Amino acid sequence: MKVLNKKTDYAVRALLSLASSPGRYLSAKVIAAEQEIPYQFLRRLLQELIHHGLVVSREGASGGFMLKRDPDGVAVRELIEIFQGPVQVSECLFRKQLCKNRARCVLRHQILRIERVVQNEFEKITIGSLLRDLEAAGKVPQQECIE
Amino acid sequence: MKVLNKKTDYAVRALLSLASSPGRYLSAKVIAAEQEIPYQFLRRLLQELIHHGLVVSREGASGGFMLKRDPDGVAVRELIEIFQGPVQVSECLFRKQLCKNRARCVLRHQILRIERVVQNEFEKITIGSLLRDLEAAGKVPQQECIE
DNA sequence: TTTAAATGATACCAATTAAGTATCAGTTAG
DNA sequence: CTAACTGATACTTAATTGGTATCATTTAAA
Numbered sequence: 001m002k003v004l005n006k007k008t009d010y011a012v013r014a015l016l017s018l019a020s021s022p023g024r025y026l027s028a029k030v031i032a033a034e035q036e037i038p039y040q041f042l043r044r045l046l047q048e049l050i051h052h053g054l055v056v057s058r059e060g061a062s063g064g065f066m067l068k069r070d071p072d073g074v075a076v077r078e079l080i081e082i083f084q085g086p087v088q089v090s091e092c093l094f095r096k097q098l099c100k101n102r103a104r105c106v107l108r109h110q111i112l113r114i115e116r117v118v119q120n121e122f123e124k125i126t127i128g129s130l131l132r133d134l135e136a137a138g139k140v141p142q143q144e145c146i147e
Numbered sequence: 148m149k150v151l152n153k154k155t156d157y158a159v160r161a162l163l164s165l166a167s168s169p170g171r172y173l174s175a176k177v178i179a180a181e182q183e184i185p186y187q188f189l190r191r192l193l194q195e196l197i198h199h200g201l202v203v204s205r206e207g208a209s210g211g212f213m214l215k216r217d218p219d220g221v222a223v224r225e226l227i228e229i230f231q232g233p234v235q236v237s238e239c240l241f242r243k244q245l246c247k248n249r250a251r252c253v254l255r256h257q258i259l260r261i262e263r264v265v266q267n268e269f270e271k272i273t274i275g276s277l278l279r280d281l282e283a284a285g286k287v288p289q290q291e292c293i294e
Numbered sequence: 295t296t297t298a299a300a301t302g303a304t305a306c307c308a309a310t311t312a313a314g315t316a317t318c319a320g321t322t323a324g
Numbered sequence: 325c326t327a328a329c330t331g332a333t334a335c336t337t338a339a340t341t342g343g344t345a346t347c348a349t350t351t352a353a354a
Contacts, residue, residue, distance in 0.1 A: 003148070003234075003258060006342060013250045027300065035250065041343055047302070060351025061299045076254075084148040103160045103182065106280045107223075107272075111150060114268045121261045125254075133253045153313065174329065188314055194331070207322025208328045 007083040010037045011045055012076060015127045016134065018055060018067040025057075025064035045083075052082055072128030077119055087119050154230040157184045158192055159223060162274045163281065165202060165214040172204075172211035192230075199229055219275030224266055234262050234269075 013035040018026055028046060032039040046065055049055045056068045067074075080087065160182040165173055175193060179186040193212055196202045203215045214221075227234065 002232075003262065005340095009251075009254070012254055016250050029300085038343060040345070043301080044303095044343095050302095057301060058351090059301045059349075061297090062352060063300045063350080065301090076257075080148055087148045087150070102281060102284055103163050103277075104156075106277050106284055107156070107159055109280070110223075110272050110277070114265060115150065117268065118261060118265060121264065125257050130250075130253050130257070133256070134249060137249055137253055152311095176329085185314060187316070190330080191314095191332095197331095204330060205322090206320080206330045208326090209323060210321080210329045212330090 004080070005084055007041075007045060008076075008079050010035070010042060011049065011079050011083060012127070012130070013037065014042060014046065015049070015054070015067065015071075015074060015079075016131060018065060019071040019127050019131050020134075022067065025062070025066050027062075027064040030064070048082065054078075067127075070128070071131055072126050074127040075123045076125040076130075077122035080122060087115050087122075151227070152231055154192060155223075155226050157182070157189060158196065158226050158230060159274070159277070160184065161189060161193065162196075162201070162214065162218075162221060162226075163278060165212060166218040166274050166278050167281075169214065172209070172213050174209075174211040177211070195229065201225075214274075217275070218278055219273050221274040222270045223272040223277075224269035227269060234266050 014031050014037065017031045017034050028039060028043045031037065031046075032042045046055065046057070050057055050065075054068060054074060055065050057063065057065050077087075161178050161184065164178045164181050175186060175190045178184065178193075179189045182189075184192075193202065193204070197204055197212075201215060201221060202212050204210065204212050224234075
């Protein structure tokens with residue numbers, strides 16, 4: 001069970017780059033280098049972010065991308081929805097069809113409860129909050145990625 | 148973002164069938180009909196459950212499958228791990244390698260927190276608890292699967 | 295005015311995974 | 325003996341994921 005796919009992961013990191021250079025345009029090249037994201041992949045991803053109104057771009061030489069919204073208003077939850085679709089368990093929820101059997105429903109009910117919890121948690125994590133975490137972590141020299 | 152795949156979903160339902168016929172062997176055919184699970188798919192799935200020590204089987208005519216363990220001792224969390232791998236966010240956690248950049252780590256840290264919450268929730272949901280929910284729901288005629 | 299550095303928009307590709315099907319061999323109750 | 329089972333495994337098909345490549349357009353600046 002994988003929670004985040006690469007695209008979401010890259011998007012978060014790209015947005016962190018943009019958020020830490022407010023008011024400036026960063027080129028895809030720079031972001032790619034900074035965050036070690038495959039260049040062409042990143043470019044497609046940035047287009048999607050534009051289409052969803054999260055960033056703006058400037059074309060031409062010395063162009064690039066800039067965060068459009070307040071970093072605290074961009075939740076990881078929204079990014080997950082953009083790149084991995086809505087947090088869901090089954091078709092049942094969306095098609096609003098009757099359950100074929102009750103067993104399925106009982107399980108769904110429990111899962112939906114958990115989904116709400118997860119959504120809530122991801123709603124609380126924003127680019128802004130991550131950026132602050134990042135700055136706080138910056139004071140410690142280097143950290144191991146465990147636990 | 149999909150939390151449960153079909154295999155896990157089917158497994159839960161198959162186990163619910165088995166749990167509601169304690170001490171009896173149910174054939175794959177019967178379970179498949181009862182839960183509307185594709186027969187051959189179910190059979191492979193049941194083999195996996197055997198290999199993981201959750202059910203036992205009897206071969207030959209009038210053979211079938213039986214739950215091996217206490218229904219309350221079989222958590223959905225375990226089924227997710229069997230059929231979808233451990234609840235994880237990235238390779239980082241398991242390979243215990245150093246983070247290439249701090250941004251990744253900061254996000255990871257938050258995600259791991261959420262993962263623990265999710266794991267805890269799925270640990271609480273067991274075949275036994277679902278069966279009781281099912282019996283309780285059985286008193287109401289038929290329910291719609293919404294929200 | 296030319297040019298180099300950008301983005302915009304697509305099209306393509308390879309690997310993996312998910313879901314489902316099919317088959318054959320061995321077992322056993324009746 | 326045979327029909328109804330499980331055990332094991334191979335195959336298929338479609339979708340998804342992660343990544344690459346290309347061409348057109350825009351623009352700052354030499």
